[in-house]
Amino acid sequence: MIPGEGGGKPGGPEEYGAEPSLSGRARDHRREEKRALAASWEEVYGQGPAVRLLRSFLERGEVPHAMLFLGPRGVGKSTVARLFAAAYLCPSGGLDDCPSCRRVMEGIHPDFHLVEPEGLQIRKEQVDELERSLHLKPAGGKGRVAVVEEAGTMNVYAANAFLKTLEEPPPGTCIILVAEREEELLPTLVSRCTAVRFHPIPTGEIERYLVEVEGLDGVEAGEISRWSGGVFGRAVSWARDRRRLRFREAGVDFAARARREGLADLLFRLGELREEWESYSRREAELPEAYRQAVDQWSLQALKKKTEERHKRETARRRREAVEDFLDGMASFYRDIIVYDLVEGGGADPVPRLVNRGRWQEVESEALILGRKRAGEKLALVEWARRALEGNVDPALTLDALAAGLKGWARPSLR
Numbered sequence: 292m293i294p295g296e297g298g299g300k301p302g303g304p305e306e307y308g309a310e311p312s313l314s315g316r317a318r319d320h321r322r323e324e325k326r327a328l329a330a331s332w333e334e335v336y337g338q339g340p341a342v343r344l345l346r347s348f349l350e351r352g353e354v355p356h357a358m359l360f361l362g363p364r365g366v367g368k369s370t371v372a373r374l375f376a377a378a379y380l381c382p383s384g385g386l387d388d389c390p391s392c393r394r395v396m397e398g399i400h401p402d403f404h405l406v407e408p409e410g411l412q413i414r415k416e417q418v419d420e421l422e423r424s425l426h427l428k429p430a431g432g433k434g435r436v437a438v439v440e441e442a443g444t445m446n447v448y449a450a451n452a453f454l455k456t457l458e459e460p461p462p463g464t465c466i467i468l469v470a471e472r473e474e475e476l477l478p479t480l481v482s483r484c485t486a487v488r489f490h491p492i493p494t495g496e497i498e499r500y501l502v503e504v505e506g507l508d509g510v511e512a513g514e515i516s517r518w519s520g521g522v523f524g525r526a527v528s529w530a531r532d533r534r535r536l537r538f539r540e541a542g543v544d545f546a547a548r549a550r551r552e553g554l555a556d557l558l559f560r561l562g563e564l565r566e567e568w569e570s571y572s573r574r575e576a577e578l579p580e581a582y583r584q585a586v587d588q589w590s591l592q593a594l595k596k597k598t599e600e601r602h603k604r605e606t607a608r609r610r611r612e613a614v615e616d617f618l619d620g621m622a623s624f625y626r627d628i629i630v631y632d633l634v635e636g637g638g639a640d641p642v643p644r645l646v647n648r649g650r651w652q653e654v655e656s657e658a659l660i661l662g663r664k665r666a667g668e669k670l671a672l673v674e675w676a677r678r679a680l681e682g683n684v685d686p687a688l689t690l691d692a693l694a695a696g697l698k699g700w701a702r703p704s705l706r
C-alpha cells in the first residue's frame with residue numbers, strides 16, 4: 292500500500308507533516324513524459340561551464356572523438372550526453388524538435404548507441420557489440436555517438452577491449468564516457484578522453500530550482516531537496532513524478548512499522564507494494580511518433596529492435612527506481628533514529644536534524660525502543676538490499692528477504 296492512496300494510518304494524516312500536500316497536488320504524469328522528450332539546453336541547470344564547452348565544440352565543428360563526463364551522481368551528466376548526441380546528429384545542426392533529435396531523446400536513433408551496466412558490470416561482449424555497431428555505415432550520414440553510462444563498471448576485459456575502440460574510432464564517431472570520478476577508470480582510458488567536468492549543486496540551489504522552475508511552494512521544495520540528500524536529479528524526478536515520491540513514503544512507513552508488525556503482515560504489505568511498482572513500471576508498447584514517421588527512411592527491423600529494447604530497459608529502470616525510492620525511504624527512517632538518539636543524548640533538539648521531520652514522533656518512539664545500535668543493524672540490512680538490487684537480484688525476493696532479516700528470521704549475508 293502506497294501512502295496517500297487511502298492507507299489507514301494511525302493518528303490521521305495531519306500527523307505526517309507535508310505528506311497530504313504532496314499526494315494531494317499530484318502532478319500530471321504526462322508532463323514528465325513531455326519534458327523528458329524535449330531537446331533543449333534549457334533542461335540543464337547549474338552546469339553552465341560544461342554546456343558552454345560542449346556547445347563551442349559543436350559550433351566550431353571540432354568535436355572530440357572521446358569525452359569523459361565527470362561529476363557527482365544526479366547532476367545532469369546523462370541528460371547532457373543525450374542532448375549533445377541529439378545536437379551532433381541533428382541534420383540542421385542544433386537542438387530542435389526534428390525527428391532525428393526526438394529519436395535520440397527517445398533512445399531509438401540508429402546512430403545513437405547507449406551502453407549501460409548489466410547488473411554490476413559492463414561486460415566485454417557489450418563493448419564488442421558497440422564496436423560492431425560503430426563500424427556500420429551511419430544511417431543519417433552525420434556520424435555516430437556512443438554513450439557509456441557508469442563507465443567505471445567496465446570490467447578489466449571490457450576496458451581493454453574499449454581501449455582499442457578509442458584508439459581507432461571510425462570517422463565521425465564521438466564516444467562519451469560517463470563516470471563520477473576519473474579514478475574509476477584505467478588511466479590509459481582517461482588520457483585518451485577530453486574531460487568535461489560537472490559540478491555538485493548545493494541543496495539551497497536545488498530548493499530554488501524546485502520553486503522557480505518546477506513551480507513548487509517553498510515548504511514542498513525544502514522537503515524534497517532535504518529528502519533527496521542533495522542529489523539534484525532525484526529531487527527533480529520526485530518533484531515531477533509524485534508516484535515515485537509515494538514509493539519513498541511507503542518505505543518510511545514500512546520502516547516505522549517493521550518492529551511492531553509481524554512478518555506475515557510485512558510480507559503482505561510488500562505484496563501490495565509489488566503490484567504498485569509493477570503497474571508503475573509497465574510501459575505501453577505504443578510505437579513512438581518518430582517511429583511511424585521513420586519507417587520509410589531507416590531500416591524497419593533495426594528500429595523495431597531498438598524500440599523493443601528501449602521499452603524493456605525503461606520498464607526495468609522504472610521498477611528499479613521505484614524499489615530504490617522505497618529503500619531510500621526506509622534508510623532515511625533508520626538514519627533518523629540514529630541521529631535522534633545521538634543528538635538527544637547530547638542534550639540538543641534532534642528534530643531539526645531529521646530528514647523526516649514531519650514524522651518526528653514515530654522516530655522518537657522507535658528511537659527509545661530500538662536505540663542507535665539496533666537501528667544501525669537495520670540500516671545495514673537495507674544497504675544489503677540495495678546492493679542486491681544493483682546486482683540484479685529480483686526485487687520482490689530481495690524485499691522479502693529484507694523483511695525476514697528485519698524480523699530476525701533470516702540473516703542475509705553482509706559483505
Ligand SMILES: [Zn+2]
Binds near residue numbers: 377386387390
Ligand atoms: Zn534536430
